[in-house]
Amino acid sequence: MKIRNTLPLALFGLSMFSQASFAEVSANIGVTSNYLWRGVTQSADGASVSGGIDYSHESGFYAGTWLGSIDWGNGNGVETDWYAGYSGEAGDFGYDVGYIYYAYPEEEYDDSNFGEVYLNGSFGDLGFGVAYTLNSDADDDAPFGKGDLYYHVSYSFALPQDYALGLTYGYYSFDIDESVHGDKDYGHVQLDLSKGDFTFSISKADEESGDDDTKFVVSWGTSF
Template sequence: MKLVKKTTLLLGASAMLAGSPLASAAVEANFGVTSNYLWRGVTQSGDDPSVSGGLDYTHDSGFYAGAWVGTIDWGMGGSTETDLYLGYSGESNGFDYDVGYIYYAYLDDDYKDSDFGELYFNGGYLGFGFGVAYTVNSQVDDGMLFDTGDIYYNVSYGWDLANNYSLSLLYGYYDFDAGSDGDYGHVQLDLAKGDFTFSVSKAEEEAGDDDVKLVVSWGTTF
């Protein structure tokens, strides 16, 4: 899964920056296709291909906002996921940081009462990365997975390889407030060059599917 309305977010940012002659901002679009939409180690597209697109606003101050839409299939028929997000990112003494809020929206009636929102923090230093996301609001029934109180953690490391290839390894763990029966870990290895990424992913059986996933993805921005 990868987000208030996109227009509202962009207008709010514009109003905040208005009147500053030094303000510099940019809007960038993105488009992608993948053989299997994986989110935190679990397929969101029924192990089938998925297409996605989005729009991002960024400002030199570090503020950003955006929206992203991707096709999904949870076994209830094809639909879409819409993510709305805003946050602040920057760098200090070689340490990269990113803090924000993201809202996952499912507009199809078959997926109603599935929306939820998270606060997140991501950091990186010398190839190492880590992140944490905490569910702060949810339409999911109390006591179910993806209700408020869930926490997702991840750690990663990336390498630059020859011929403009890059390799990254990530381990993530989902700690559900509803109880430990649903908690699971997952690992993913990504080999990337240019706009293409080849991924190998495996989740623990508590995730509902512990098969090894081989995924090819392509994405571009403009």
């Protein structure tokens, strides 16, 4: 899920618990100076607002939706994510497997919808995962078409005064016709310094991403 990192602030939050099911519904809102997704701006290097609602069950099943304001240079729009999955722990190992669908309803974003299956894991402060594009409105041999793979690994640790530092490296591998589209595969790295609901990020992607400027981003987000 994006912190996608991943929208209108007119959202409400609620929690409901049942002694039989121990289910919970929660909401989240956020704002960022630049909505980055896998190292690339989704908001034309401008500000973005977001919000979402999540359902989780003690069994490990969860589902939710998330909205974010975007601008790919062809007009303001909204990204709407729908997702469901299952997460849990086995000893010191944590796992999360699910499906997410990225929808872009505006006419200016036609043929941009796609869906991924993902598998994420964690062991202590180490995180890692892979996502595979299962279905897409784009052509299969074009970027963000069926068959793309995204890998990532991260490490985080606590600092004094309730600060936390995280480092993430991701790599996007596109299943495309390079004779037509060229080499689009790229890697990116991001450093996040956070305290409470605030995060300061520095991000840098390879030239092949088409967005290789170093990004400095300030974000705020909370859930309730």
